[in-house]
Amino acid sequence: MRFIATAQEKFAGTAERELLGADPHGQVVQRFPDGVFLFESSFDRPGFLGALRAHPPVFARHVQPVETETTLPSGDSAPAEISRSCADLFDESIRGLRVAVQVRQTPGEKRFSDYAVKERLDPLISAAGAEPAVQDPDRIVSVFIVRNPGTVYCGLSAPSENLNPWSGGVVRFFKDPNSVSRAESKLLEAMKLGFLSVRDGQRALDLGAAPGGWTRVLQGKGCSVTAVDPAELDRAVSNLDQVTHVRCDxxxxxxxxxxxxxxxxMNWEAFRSAKVLKRLTVSLQPRGSFLMTIKLGSEDPAQLLPKITRLLEPGLTVTGIRQLYHNRGEVTAWGLRPCQVIT
Ligand SMILES: C[S@@+](CC[C@H](N)C(=O)[O-])C[C@H]1O[C@@H](n2cnc3c(N)ncnc32)[C@H](O)[C@@H]1O
Incomplete structure (x- = not known):
């Protein structure tokens, strides 16, 4: 079966190798702009998804199944052709479910809007007894449109099968006027993906906190935050209740x-940052969680990331590592301190 996979452009080659590691007899059939590629799996759909669970990718951000692949006509009839191409996906199996339409097009001038496609597909979803939805869908119909030559790849899947609930794994947050740094988006994205859950009343330690975006988000969730950074925090953050700035390395x-x-x-070399985190593990409650940005230097991530994981374990259990949409030249690791460390 075929899948469209997405990664950051610079790391698309690494993402391809990840999928080939999970499915050694698969192949990359075609590459598109912006880190998107068509992967032909040697497995059927459950087999491929099982292989991804066994070998969770770090850099492949999103995958969608390709159930129909159609050449698009030039001119205004393309949205109608896309709806014809998707029609067979909307059968009895979606009755009573909430179904979202996610449309993406390769870069360049659009002949028709993404919304023009959604407008065509929503009535088909309703006709199949399902509810067109945007938030919290049970199923997503993913529509990836390649212009020049015009081809559309469509597939229906549960959000959990796509590695990521957002279209192509791309998420943009509304600009918060109180935001103090762009880095906030990384933490917000990680929390939305369930990599870190934060509860009211928790005590948080934020390393490399300045100018204070993550500290502000954690405080906003009801945490008391110890923010460690030799640099200054934005005044709006250092003045917040329950925020203590420890100004040191x-x-x-x-x-x-x-x-x-x-x-x-911390924007620090990955090993030094991980060593500090490892030293501070003793101050983390058993079952306490951690989230860490790992800077990718010149070393191959396939070598670097297992070394960082080995350094952190067994004091910390690394649950996963992913390159978030908002990571640049870095990835995000998360996990917890186990109750009992077995050495
Ligand atoms: C990307 S910024 C952090 C942004 C922050 N998370 C936010 O949301 O505003 C990286 C920070 O790491 C800090 N840093 C670098 N090395 C450090 C170290 N050894 N100890 C503490 N902080 C460090 C820098 O001073 C810088 O403020």
Whole structure:
């Protein structure tokens, strides 16, 4: 079966190797702009999804099944042709479900809008006894349109099968007027993906906190935050209740109490950052969680990331590593401190 996969353009080759690692007899059939590629799996759909669960990709951000592949006519009839191409996907199996339409097109001037496609597909979804939805769908119909030559790839899947609930794994947050840094988007994205859950009343340690975006988000979720950074916090953040700025290098930081979660967004070489996190593990409550940005240097990530994982374990359990849409030249690792460390 074929799948359209998406990664950051610079890391598309790494994402291709990840899928080939999960499915050694698969092949990359075609490459498109912006880190998108067509992958032909040697497995059927459950087999491929099982292989991805066994070998979770870091850089492949989104996959969609390709159930129909259609050449598009030039002119105004393309949206009608896309709806004809998708019609067979909307059968009895979606009755009573909430179904979202996610449309993406390769870059360049659009002959028709994404919305023009959705407008065509929503009535077909309703006619099959399902509810067209935008939020929290049970199924997503993914429509990837390649212009020049015009081809459309469509597939229906559960959000959990796509590695990512957003169209192509791309998420943009509304600009918050109180935001103090672009880095906030990384934490918001990780929380939306369920990599870090934060509860009211928790004690958080934020390493590499300045100018204070992550600290602000954590405080906004009801945490008391110890923010460690030699640089200044934005005044709007340092003045917040429950925020304590410890102005020092994280290497010198000696915590007084314990924490329920540790975040680390230091723009520091990956091993040095991981060593600091490892040292501070003793101040993390058992089952406390961590989220860490790992800077990718010149080393092949396939070598670097297992080394970082081995460094952090067994004191911390690394649950996963992913390149978020908002990561640039970096990836995000998350996990927890196990209750008992077996050495
Ligand atoms: C990308 S910024 C963090 C942005 C922050 N998460 C936010 O949302 O505003 C990286 C920060 O790491 C800090 N940093 C780098 N090395 C550090 C170290 N050894 N100890 C503490 N902070 C460090 C830098 O001063 C910088 O403020």
């Amino acid at each position: 994280a290497n010198q930081f000696r915590p007084q109490g314990s924490f329920d979660l540790i975040t680390d967004d």
